[in-house]
Amino acid sequence: MVNTADVKPKTRQMSNLIYKYMRPEHLPHIWCPGCGNGIIMRDVAQAIENLGLSRNNTIIVSGIGCSSRAAGYLDFNTIHTTHGRAIAFATGIKLANPTLEVIVIAGDGDISAIGGNHLIHAARRNIGITVIVMNNNIYGMTGGQYSPTTPKGALGTTAPYGNLDRPFDIAGLAYGAGASFAARGSAFHVQQTINIIQEGIRHKGFSLIDVASVCPTYYGRKNKKGSAVDMLKWQRDNMIPAEKAATMDPVDLRGKLVVGILHQTQYKEFTYAYEQLIKRLYEEREANE
């Protein structure tokens, strides 16, 4: 085996973590100044480092949108698929080779609008992939249209009079559809989010981590939320840990950011169940011969 370090730039201008898990030749990334996606991508790398996952055995699958550019920056087997379909591609990869660790990185529009069907069915199926949502409440790549997580009343280029739709709670949606692990992190709460991503990857079954990102360029500017710093301060000041939220009146949680593992249960993972079926058929055939 050749050491990958051989092909990476000799002059290091980055931390060991970035050097090891990203593709420095493609950095700096295309995301805007202050974009939360960069923070979340680092969280993913740190979680993988903490878990000691093999880079060769870990697959990053993304769809289309700002968040989905993450696949190009992370140094794994990466596949940048079509809009909304990342989970469906990931399902094929995981089912074909269940020994692979498959991680989907997607945006809120990608995963809950055009890809909403795949999200709920992968959750129901409990296939052992981990979905990390970079949720910035807006379509950033196309210039600030309202998404399924844009709050009611908020502005977008396609909601010039305020958004009439109610937003999705993506973690709640996944849990409602049968996900055995649903959690929320945020760009501000780095340590907690790294821990949650680790737990999500370790979880045997479908796991979804809805990470609140910040989009200062479109969502922030349109809705007068201030700079990236102001938006992160909002996350800091309005966070409620999941354990505490569980004891609170839902009315008091309105407009708050609940961070932590919201739901976790255990039931049989899909690809494991399928391998058991193959084994059973094989044994039955052997017994009959």
Added chain:
Amino acid sequence: MKDTRTLIINSAWCKGCGICAAFCPKEALEVVDDKVRRKEGTDCVLCGMCELRCPDYAIYIDEKDDEEAKNQWVMSY
């Protein structure tokens, strides 16, 4: 034991968002002309909060005796 680590800024990757400076517990960073730098007369305690939240991986803590890192330290200042 002496701490052999130091704060490193890669100005080329810095987009000047100011997140690191805003959340530095020692207020030891400032953004000037869209690039972050150490604020004179302040103490950096190498807590690494800036590294955790830098969306552009432009600021981090690394070993001081790393020759390349040292050069970088000089370059970015």
Added chain:
Amino acid sequence: MGDVVLMQGNEACVEGALAAGMRLYAGYPITPSTEIAELCALRLPQEGGKFIQMEDEIASIACAIGASVAGVKAMTATSGPGFSLKQENLGYAVLAEIPLVVVDVQRMGPSTGMPTSPSQGDMMMARWGTHGDHPVIALCPSSVKEAFDLTVRAFNLSEKFRTPVLLMMDEIIGHLREGMSVPDPEEIAIIDRPTVKYPDPKRLPYHMKKGQLVPEMAPFGMGQRYNITGLIHDESGFPTNSVEESEKMINRLMHKISDNYNYIKDIVTTNLDDADTAIFCYGGTARAVQSAVEMAREKGYKVGIFRPRTVWPFPENELLKAASKLKRIIVAEHNYGQMVLEVERVVKDNCKIDFVGKWNGSVITPAEILAKIEEA
């Protein structure tokens, strides 16, 4: 040769796919292709493979592409409405060069149309359905045996050229039952995709060494880390906006098919040697044409058959060559006139072109074709 068994076209497709090495099928129920999914659900786990019923048609092709990326031969099958839905990801597989077999058991459209009625109305969608310029390989079987053989060939072509291959069946062949001798495994030639033997971080995933048809493919997880994207990319597999690189990429995709046309082509001709008239047909229509030609021959008409089994790329030179000796070509197909447009484009004024079509959900009868022959 193995035993002769009574088999349905859809069943033969599944058995052909298994023989070719398919080990993952992702699909969604749709008439008249559903039997393919049902049989895959039964047969694949017996062979150590995987079947999954996805939530929709788009997910099915996406899942199959994912499996192929992980190194497993994969297939999805559908019919008209589902084929419409698969078009975007079909283009993805073309651009990212992912081997894959997509079966379309054509039914009458547009829209929901007549789900149990035969049609060949998806032939132009097969060619042009996905957006952007792209090459296509599409095969059309005319019997249950051919459904088996052409499914094997579809896999082989997709593996050899790293491209999705379309098996354009129709309701006639999909639901037809006839006796078929299943070949023994050793009689079937299997082609596997050129694969990276050992990981090399310096390797560019879309770089071709001299003499290679396509870049070698590295299944995810084998140690070769690289990026796959549906954006126009260079040899490194990363997106590029370069004018030169994008032209190079599209040219290469086009040429890997057109330069190997002689390998891909597959045309069956019958009684053309002395013929002044040829019936151009493909797929299920060929069965009525066969009867009509036999009837016409008995009446003394010098009629033959020109039947491409590889319909895309279109057999331009072969058809033109045949046309130069003919007075007339009758195109018979179950649509309002699709492949006839190609015949007209290629043959031009070299001979007279007539058309026998059907677009009402019923089948073209031998008598109707015979009547057209006799019209002369």
